[in-house]
Amino acid sequence: MKKRVVVALGHRALGTTLPEQMVAVNKTAKSIADLIEEGYQVAITHSNAPQVGMIHTAMNEFGKTHDNYTSAPMSVCSAMSQGYIGYDLQNGIREELLNRGIYRTVSTVLTQVIVDPYDEAFYTPTKVLGRYMTAEEAEEERRKGNYVVEEPGKGFRRVVAAPNPVQIVELDAVKALLDADQLVIACGGGGIPVLEQDNHLKGASAVIEKDLAAGKLAEGIDADKLIILTSVEQVCINLGHPDEEKLGEITVEQAKKYMEEGHFGIYNMLPKFRAAVEFIEQRDGRSALITSFDKVKDGIKGRAGTIIE
Numbered sequence: 357m358k359k360r361v362v363v364a365l366g367h368r369a370l371g372t373t374l375p376e377q378m379v380a381v382n383k384t385a386k387s388i389a390d391l392i393e394e395g396y397q398v399a400i401t402h403s404n405a406p407q408v409g410m411i412h413t414a415m416n417e418f419g420k421t422h423d424n425y426t427s428a429p430m431s432v433c434s435a436m437s438q439g440y441i442g443y444d445l446q447n448g449i450r451e452e453l454l455n456r457g458i459y460r461t462v463s464t465v466l467t468q469v470i471v472d473p474y475d476e477a478f479y480t481p482t483k484v485l486g487r488y489m490t491a492e493e494a495e496e497e498r499r500k501g502n503y504v505v506e507e508p509g510k511g512f513r514r515v516v517a518a519p520n521p522v523q524i525v526e527l528d529a530v531k532a533l534l535d536a537d538q539l540v541i542a543c544g545g546g547g548i549p550v551l552e553q554d555n556h557l558k559g560a561s562a563v564i565e566k567d568l569a570a571g572k573l574a575e576g577i578d579a580d581k582l583i584i585l586t587s588v589e590q591v592c593i594n595l596g597h598p599d600e601e602k603l604g605e606i607t608v609e610q611a612k613k614y615m616e617e618g619h620f621g622i623y624n625m626l627p628k629f630r631a632a633v634e635f636i637e638q639r640d641g642r643s644a645l646i647t648s649f650d651k652v653k654d655g656i657k658g659r660a661g662t663i664i665e
């Protein structure tokens with residue numbers, strides 16, 4: 357049986373504008389194609405903060421000045437970001453595989469992820485999105501009940517909750533595609549956050565941390581490996597200090613110790629470690645790799661990146 361892997365793509369895989377994304381996904385596609393050539397079944401998830409911010413701004417600013425346009429809630433903007441990013445990724449990967457003589461369907465599953473309405477994150481939003489606003493615009497957002505943070509010298513930005521992923525609604529569809537040996541892009545941008553209300557799923561004004569959704573997806577499809585592709589080749593302890601040290605192969609116990617000691621950024625590296633540790637601890641034989649896009653091939657052979665086993 358083929359080994360299964362979930363690959364979480366960070367900002368660098370996608371760029372921040374439409375033209376940047378077109379270029380970035382072609383590079384990313386090479387790393388994914390390498391994994392297919394190594395014999396893995398691959399499910400991909402990805403970042404979306406710049407894209408969902410751009411979509412949210414576009415959808416909600418236009419409506420202010422034009423009649424007959426209604427604003428789009430964050431959950432709808434998340435769905436749009438999954439579609440737009442998935443579209444570029446699907447085609448980039450399909451083309452790279454065809455260039456290597458491999459035909460494989462690549463599909464994007466619009467994925468909803470159930471979150472807990474009482475998640476602490478709803479009381480302390482942390483995910484910063486969208487364009488910089490003036491003080492007056494920020495005040496208007498606050499009046500509407502939205503959270504805003506000031507970035508000194510730059511302006512104000514919208515900030516939304518980042519609740520934990522609880523359950524992936526379309527998990528069976530993802531599994532069915534993987535069982536058919538196809539590539540799947542799922543839980544993009546952490547998934548569309550939804551609240552369960554009897555049979556109804558109500559979109560939540562939130563953005564789920566994509567690394568945590570990747571871990572949830574990896575658990576759900578019973579993956580063997582979780583690969584998190586980011587902007588650094590290796591994770592460091594004592595980052596920025598004279599005794600900075602790059603991490604190669606470490607155990608889960610070491611990873612937990614470093615997490616407790618506070619070596620990792622709360623909103624960037626820590627969620628990657630949380631996802632990796634939770635995933636590995638669920639069953640024997642699993643591992644996680646955190647590295648940069650160009651090091652995947654070496655990383656899966658244990659020759660690059662930070663590997664948690």
Ligand SMILES: Nc1ncnc2c1ncn2[C@@H]1O[C@H](COP(=O)(O)OP(=O)(O)O)[C@@H](O)[C@H]1O
Nearest residue numbers: 366367586587588591592595619620621624625
């Ligand atoms: N201990 C650490 N070692 C390496 N990078 C770290 C560490 N703590 C925080 N970081 C930061 O995490 C960033 C990668 O996370 P993030 O910005 O969320 O990217 P991505 O979009 O790829 O998930 C790095 O660019 C680095 O600045």
Ligand SMILES: NC(=O)OP(=O)(O)O
Nearest residue numbers: 403404405545565566
């Ligand atoms: N959804 C999410 O975590 O996006 P970013 O990685 O872009 O912050």
